Amino acid sequence: MPGLTGLSAIRSWTGFRAATPDKLPLIGPCPDHKNLYLATGHEGLGITTSMATAKLLVDQILNRQSDIPIEPYLPSRVKQESVHV
8 A cells, every 4th residue: 555655644543432233322221220321332422422412311310301302312222132151
């Protein structure tokens, strides 16, 4: 790839990004622990979507209607997979 010598790298990322199979974050109560709320799986967009995530969490914790539909983000939508060693 001789063309790489003329390029400048501004940024580089490495590592795993928390993501779900459907690419939507998990925001809401953990199915197995109702007092534990999740806000994960944003796949690199956690900072840019933090205000909406906070709004969804607060509305759920306070048991009030949200302006943002919560169903697409509920952790209960993801099937629990068993890991076998």
